[in-house]
Amino acid sequence: MRLTSIEICSGAGGQALGLEQAGFQHLALIEIEPLACQTLRTNRPHWNVIEDDVRNFSAINYKEVDLFAGGIPCPPFSVAGKQLGHLDERDLFPEALRLIQECDPKAVMLENVRGLLENKFKDYRRVILKQLFDLGYRCDWRLINSSDYGVSQLRPRAILIGMKKEYFNCFSWPLKNENPPPTVGELLYEEMNSLGWENIESWKEKANSIAPTLDGGSKKHGGADLGPVRARAAWAELGINGIGISDQPPVNSFKEMPKLTLKMTALIQDFPKEWVFVGKKTPAYRQIGNAFPPPVAKSIGISIRNAFKQYEQKNNKGERIKSQVA
Numbered sequence: 562m563r564l565t566s567i568e569i570c571s572g573a574g575g576q577a578l579g580l581e582q583a584g585f586q587h588l589a590l591i592e593i594e595p596l597a598c599q600t601l602r603t604n605r606p607h608w609n610v611i612e613d614d615v616r617n618f619s620a621i622n623y624k625e626v627d628l629f630a631g632g633i634p635c636p637p638f639s640v641a642g643k644q645l646g647h648l649d650e651r652d653l654f655p656e657a658l659r660l661i662q663e664c665d666p667k668a669v670m671l672e673n674v675r676g677l678l679e680n681k682f683k684d685y686r687r688v689i690l691k692q693l694f695d696l697g698y699r700c701d702w703r704l705i706n707s708s709d710y711g712v713s714q715l716r717p718r719a720i721l722i723g724m725k726k727e728y729f730n731c732f733s734w735p736l737k738n739e740n741p742p743p744t745v746g747e748l749l750y751e752e753m754n755s756l757g758w759e760n761i762e763s764w765k766e767k768a769n770s771i772a773p774t775l776d777g778g779s780k781k782h783g784g785a786d787l788g789p790v791r792a793r794a795a796w797a798e799l800g801i802n803g804i805g806i807s808d809q810p811p812v813n814s815f816k817e818m819p820k821l822t823l824k825m826t827a828l829i830q831d832f833p834k835e836w837v838f839v840g841k842k843t844p845a846y847r848q849i850g851n852a853f854p855p856p857v858a859k860s861i862g863i864s865i866r867n868a869f870k871q872y873e874q875k876n877n878k879g880e881r882i883k884s885q886v887a
Contacts (some may be wrong), residue, residue, distance in 0.1 A: 569631035573848035579858025596840040620664035643730040671721035677719045698723035702773040709737040715773035732868040735860040758811040767800040777850020
């Protein structure tokens with residue numbers, strides 16, 4: 562089954578990569594940040610990357626697309642911000658709804674921070690669901706922990722799935738992995754030890770759980786830090802200095818808490834080792850820290866694909882029965 566998608570706010574490609582692994586062919590990826598666009602083109606030269614503001618994009622020419630996906634900017638709903646919701650100029654849900662109406666996909670997959678599911682946004686969620694219902698979609702909003710799908714950080718995300726009624730009846734959320742993800746010590750052992758750090762074993766023993774959620778910050782606020790004060794305290798419990806990103810792993814005679822490198826943060830997001838992030842340290846880290854982990858997108862993408870497949874099987878079976886009766 563050949564399935565197609567278009568994606569808005571693609572960033573460094575975490576969601577796009579996961580959906581590609583689930584079997585979707587991207588017809589267009591829309592991203593406003595030039596460096597993120599370079600990252601996408603560097604890793605996937607054949608992808609159709611459109612460097613533009615979503616507000617300027619029209620989906621009229623994508624009427625046959627199977628999936629409309631995107632990671633809507635999180636600052637309007639993040640607990641780290643003012644949580645202005647629809648009053649925030651960065652809220653792109655209205656644009657997503659416009660594009661969905663234009664291309665009329667079979668399915669919709671939108672990702673955001675867990676703050677969107679707080680009670681204060683209940684009315685706004687209801688407005689979004691009502692508009693999608695009027696467009697013929699049946700929807701479900703669920704909080705997904707990335708650690709349930711093999712990622713070594715909790716990273717809770719609000720995921721909205723919408724499908725045309727006939728497909729939605731066949732949709733099931735992906736089952737959680739039976740085995741827990743690697744601890745931070747297990748995941749980063751090889752990279753942290755790549756320069757022969759003598760304290761690697763004691764550090765690995767301390768880094769014995771999954772990571773807190775990486776925080777990439779926003780264009781207006783935040784540098785290459787692993788998050789605000791509370792997050793940095795959680796990283797310190799794992800033996801990691803969350804104030805800044807290091808240019809290289811620790812070397813012998815290094816006695817302090819090590820910092821993560823860009824490569825280590827990408828591993829925590831479960832990007833492939835060969836995935837390249839274009840730009841200097843801070844913009845590259847923002848791309849990594851704000852990404853949707855590929856394994857989560859892949860798992861949900863497979864569930865969407867299975868819903869299409871199950872519907873086709875039922876439909877084909879019904880047609881065979883009709884022909885036999887006739």
